[in-house]
């Protein structure tokens with residue numbers, strides 16, 4: 001192993017020695033630019049097609065079923081999934097990802113309209129011919145196998161085009177369901193506060209919301225919480241807001257939402273002796289909660 005490392009070092013020095021300075025400069029800039037642009041989401045056609053995660057047609061359906069199994073088990077409310085059924089509903093999804101998130105499934109199952117707010121989504125890419133063939137067609141087949149409804153692919157796809165719409169916060173209201181998955185943890189407190197205030201304005205009085213939030217390190221310093229609690233929570237973090245479960249709860253309540261359930265799906269016990277003092281006011285539950293479902297309506 002040591003031999004390989006030594007050889008690699010020798011090769012690297014040789015390469016640097018033989019490369020003109022302008023080429024080294026270009027390469028450094030390229031790497032820097034990549035790591036910076038990597039902080040935002042790349043939903044270009046090439047990147048979507050290369051992403052196993054996004055092209056998996058079953059994962060969103062399976063996720064929905066799994067989440068509600070957990071939610072119903074943990075709350076004992078066996079009617080919760082039914083309250084979130086899509087039929088006839090006006091749905092809003094925050095940060096849906098590149099392929100309209102739960103939208104096409106909701107539309108297939110009879111949703112009235114699905115609105116999304118996703119800064120990185122490029123609509124012409126999502127509705128391109130290649131994704132029609134490689135994502136929406138297999139998704140349709142999967143949905144037909146699971147639900148066997150009387151709807152052709154062209155009807156389904158036309159509905160996806162006409163009913164999955166970008167959100168216009170000034171002109172859309174009367175929303176019944178608000179959804180997000182792995183999004184709130186990326187939004188800094190001030191933005192989250194104004195966003196939730198907007199979400200309150202667009203909701204009808206019986207609206208329900210479900211936000212699944214991943215409080216983990218997102219890979220930084222390892223899986224789970226990685227090195228997250230070893231650093232100060234005032235350190236600038238380009239991708240995470242570093243808010244915890246109680247902060248999100250407070251933000252929801254302060255913006256006029258009721259909190260029916262705050263369900264800890266996944267957690268990990270952390271060692272309080274190893275955390276930076278900036279985290280010490282948080283309770284064990286708030287620090288240990290890794291994936292949480294926030295569910296409620298309007299106050």
Ligand SMILES: C[S@@+](CC[C@H](N)C(=O)[O-])C[C@H]1O[C@@H](n2cnc3c(N)ncnc32)[C@H](O)[C@@H]1O
Pocket residue numbers: 041094095096097098101117118119120180181182183186187191
């Ligand atoms: C981890 S991805 C989750 C995508 C998708 N919901 C999923 O589960 O695969 C986070 C998403 O949140 C979006 N996002 C980040 N900040 C946002 C904001 N202020 N408003 C709406 N979406 C945002 C990103 O563009 C990205 O698509």
